[in-house]
Amino acid sequence: MSENVEILLQARDIKPTAMRMLILKNMLGFSRAFSLADLETVMETVDKSTIFRTIILFHEKQLIHSIDDGSGAIKYSVCSSNCSCSIGDSHAHFYCLHCNKTFCLEKVAVPDLNFPDNLVPVSINFVIKGFCEDCKMFAT
Numbered sequence: 001m002s003e004n005v006e007i008l009l010q011a012r013d014i015k016p017t018a019m020r021m022l023i024l025k026n027m028l029g030f031s032r033a034f035s036l037a038d039l040e041t042v043m044e045t046v047d048k049s050t051i052f053r054t055i056i057l058f059h060e061k062q063l064i065h066s067i068d069d070g071s072g073a074i075k076y077s078v079c080s081s082n083c084s085c086s087i088g089d090s091h092a093h094f095y096c097l098h099c100n101k102t103f104c105l106e107k108v109a110v111p112d113l114n115f116p117d118n119l120v121p122v123s124i125n126f127v128i129k130g131f132c133e134d135c136k137m138f139a140t
């Protein structure tokens with residue numbers, strides 16, 4: 001991936017420090033959604049609280065979105081540049097029951113839910129569970 005991390009940070013109104021650029025570069029290195037633990041593993045030398053605080057900041061600034069795939073750990077993925085993390089921008093996610101990886105399905109929009117008027121939705125979590133490309137031989 002050749003995204004310019006400095007531009008991505010500035011576009012979300014985040015001051016591009018060397019550490020933030022490094023963390024974002026590592027986030028973009030994942031081809032799937034990542035958890036805090038995943039980032040800590042690939043960034044062993046970086047202070048864990050720095051990684052944690054950076055995730056919180058990126059999430060607040062809508063540079064990344066969170067996914068609750070039911071695995072117990074919240075996962076994150078870098079948002080596309082035109083994403084505003086509104087419900088209308090939400091896409092489905094796919095959770096693999098074998099390797100426990102979670103992927104963004106950016107082209108699969110969350111279906112129109114015909115939501116009752118008296119409730120105010122803030123976020124939506126649309127997770128499809130199954131077997132990914134690498135694990136589909138385990139599907140029975």
Ligand SMILES: [Zn+2]
Pocket residue numbers: 096097098099100101131132133134135
């Ligand atoms: Zn899998």
Ligand SMILES: [Zn+2]
Pocket residue numbers: 065067077091092093103104105
């Ligand atoms: Zn996603």
